[in-house]
Amino acid sequence: MRRLYGRLMAGAALSALLLAGAAQADTRLKFISWQTDDGGTGEWWQSAIDAFEASHPGVTIEFTKADRSTYADTMTTLFAAGDPPQIVHLASFEFQMFGDSGWLEPLDPWIEKSGIDMTGWAGQKTCQMNGETVCIMMNYFGYIMAYNRKILTEAGLEPPTDWDSYLAVARATTKDLNGDGIMDQFGTGHETRGGAGQYLTEMLNYILDAGAYWTDAEGNVTIDTPEMIEGLTRWKTVIDEKLTPIDMAASEVRKLFADGKMALKLDGPWLYGTTERGIAKDDIVYAAPPFHPPVGGSSNVLAMPADIPEDEKALVWDFITLTMSPEFQRTYATLGGNTPPSPTADVSGVEETIPHFPLLQQTMTEAAEAGVDRIPTGLDLYYNEFSKMIMEETQRMLIQGLAPAEVVKTMQAKAEDLQG
């Protein structure tokens, strides 16, 4: 009897041990992203996951792709169903609704506990909501200009350095090459078909250079200004004169440029990946944008849900800090081809693989110093409605031939209505 009892006890102890081991081995963190197969960036995420799993035996990260076009829908549904991923990856213009609903964990105590100095972390102020840090900015970028040297040389033109020379180059290089009545080559290129957010970003090139912006630092709407009229007039000129192909998605416009059917392209760091695969790869030159300040902005953030268990929060925070480490901030540039937000990131030698990397850093710094962001202060919670309203009023201006001076008044009134 005693032997049986002893065996039962030993069996129970072994079972408990095995179960505990299995429970640890089963710790799985869900991480949904739209960047899983982005050239460079996807590999960088995977390297961070590998490093995390190596340093946390028994913990795995389930890295799953969700399409960018339906990403916000997917995340909203997961949060609404009470089943969000533990590692929350969001675009910097969409985390606000999750933060406003109280679904994101305030990160200030975690930052303080880890002793991380966030001073100078590019774009981090965007992650502040109601006085709390709800996310960590993973990418802040500045726009650069790329031009097709062959097209400019053939037209006897120099790369533009301001709005006037930009317009002159765009006009001179927009051509119907075979005389069939259809334009084959464009002076510049903007996405005008995608979402409203991207539409606004494209317009912002001209608006910022004209000295205008949607709101001021206090969040007051500042649309009805002479500068904004000038900015809208420039956008109207580019579209009305068909200096850009219209109704095209961003990837299609980039492809046109990469294949040598466009003279100038203002874009973010991601343009390089497309131009490297394009037919006109050898003709493409990267330069400083002719507009000041350059368009810049926060791109994507990492966060964690407020209502997951504490032990999972600790693991997620470990993963976030790993991506913020000097080692991974460096590989964000070397492997991902992105400008790391950390002010102390060692990016020496990156120009060997990405020749224009110093330019990317320069425009990022310039945009950050000018406080440029795509999401206007005071309208961040209504960004989708705001961007759609601006896009529609701009389309109305183009379709109905309205004067920009008239349009800015409508935009101003509607933006103020949104703020309530």
Added chain:
Amino acid sequence: MTHIPTRRRRRIFDLARPSRQHILGYILIAPAVIMVALIILWPLMLALDLSLQRVKIPRLGTARKPFTLDNYEWLFQSTEFWMACWITLKLVIVVSICCLVVGMATALLVNQRFRGRRLARLGMALPWAVPEIIAVVIFAWMFDSSFGLFGWVAVKLGIADHMIPWVSSPAAAFWAVAITMVWKGFPFVSIMVLAGLQSIPSDYYAAAKVDGAGALQRFRWITVPLLMPVLGVTMVLTTLWVFRDFSIIKVLTQGGPLRSTQTLSIMTYDQAFQYQNYGRAAAVGIVTLVICIIASVLMLGRRAKSIY
């Protein structure tokens, strides 16, 4: 004494008795009915409940917000809603009529005996078999404002002197959506009408010919009346499809420009997923459902009177 209640109980549960066979029927279909109710009615009840709350993003398991009619008040005062109703109505009328005309014409054609009829029938049904999203992507390329096939053909034929801005002109965008919908929707009408045509006895046509009826008269007085039951159901289904279709508009125009292609389905999506106003989105959805039910009842009632 003790045997009597037992006998009574046995009689009550004797479902084999002819007078109680209907109870057995109800019991047998009950699981299916409950399942259908859960699948259809429960989400509907949730949507109705959501439409009566001021809620941005709902979360399962959280407390219900107070009852309010705010979402419906906003909806009926919103010009956006009435514009979406008008766009939906225009699209339903244009697409349904075009589908009927093209579908009936093709069905009449492939009902004739000619060489390659089988191939023609296959070709007629092809757009229906192509997945909607693939069809829309192809049409999006053909309607491209800078390099699209339709614009190129228009320039080459001298119809236009420049590429047509299909997606950035309100009128052109509406027609781009309508044409895509007709292309995708007419084969269903064709298939249904073809089935209807083959069920009409050839004797009727022979008798009419003997009486001296011409082709048009035979079509007017034999084909159309006998097809009415099929046409009624087909038109109800086509109308409902146009009403609820989302992917064609979403991929082609996203409801723009200037909301010129924003139907009630697109408005529901935008309110929910773009603006995170789930209460308002649910209100649009419920109103759409009511409109669909009314339209179906009216059309089916009309069909019943049309049969002789």
